Amino acid sequence: MSKVLKELLTANKNYADNFKEKANLAMPPKRRFAILTCMDARLDPAKFAGIAEGDAHVIRNAGGRASDDAIRSLIISHKLLGTKEWFVIHHTNCGMETFTNEIISDLLSKSLSTSTLVDDGWYDDGIDSGTSAAKSIDWLTISNQAKSVYDDVLRIRSHPLVAKDIPVFGYLFDVKTGQLVEIPEATAVGKPTELSHSVRK
């Protein structure tokens, strides 16, 4: 058994030993909101946004991007589980800013094993992996933090299956301070374009 697996199972035993009333939490998020953010190891959305078990949906991928899959999740979150406000939260110093589609395609064609980021770019000493499969993938890299938040809020707002009364807020998490900083242009473009269903009725 690997060290990581052993540590993970030990941590889980401690958690389960004190699970108590969490056994009775309902499936729909109690505070009726959802966060879309990055998988980055430095981010703990429960801590930086004050979320307890049962409170909110948390969706995470590389970059916190509004991919089709993230939007699938958000639509399910609202339509079937009742969330009414959504937050798109990218962050400073994101790994997605360190490469392009071309760079990762090239690295993966050389080797599937871990590459290293050195001062003058990515370094890969692997042997040819014999695959060009990476070329067909949009890796959703980021070239400008505020713009990526704006683009993703806009993509969500414009989606034909997203209810028009859900506000979508745009924020950046600063990994140097722990602070959430609003991207006002993103929040503005994420404003509801209809009154809420419950108000309208």
Place this chain on the structure above:
Amino acid sequence: MSKVLKELLTANKNYADNFKEKANLAMPPKRRFAILTCMDARLDPAKFAGIAEGDAHVIRNAGGRASDDAIRSLIISHKLLGTKEWFVIHHTNCGMETFTNEIISDLLSKSLSTSTLVDDGWYDDGIDSGTSAAKSIDWLTISNQAKSVYDDVLRIRSHPLVAKDIPVFGYLFDVKTGQLVEIPEATAVGKPTELSHSVRK
């Protein structure tokens, strides 16, 4: 300002006020692993798996499914940021077990607003949304918990851009006990098919 937004920003201020040495965390996950799990509000991966800021990547979507987007994130996690072990963790009482592609397509064609799950199925009092866009989406619903973990570990293991030396473990989180329960068939199919790159060299 909404109640949720106000609470979230207050919680964030408290977090940032005590951020301290977390400002110096490195981008690559220190403990070199990644978790793919569900967005479900009852799940807090940092707590149930003992993950501190800086330790590990966490990828989440509706169901914790190995979608193309989740696999995009995992490949970046290994190739560019050095994770070496991956965990697929679905859970009991998942919302993704409560509907099918047909049901959600039908509900969304009636209305984009929240529907209610009642004893005899989903209930929707909305007006016609006029959209059939939902029909073209695979919502990645779940009909059997252990099988969905197995299928997703297998999908990751079989992907042409996934390094063959990464172990992929399959687990279910029990929302009644907080315990992680292994799905042995999934972990078995997720075994590395090559020795690790560093061992081999």
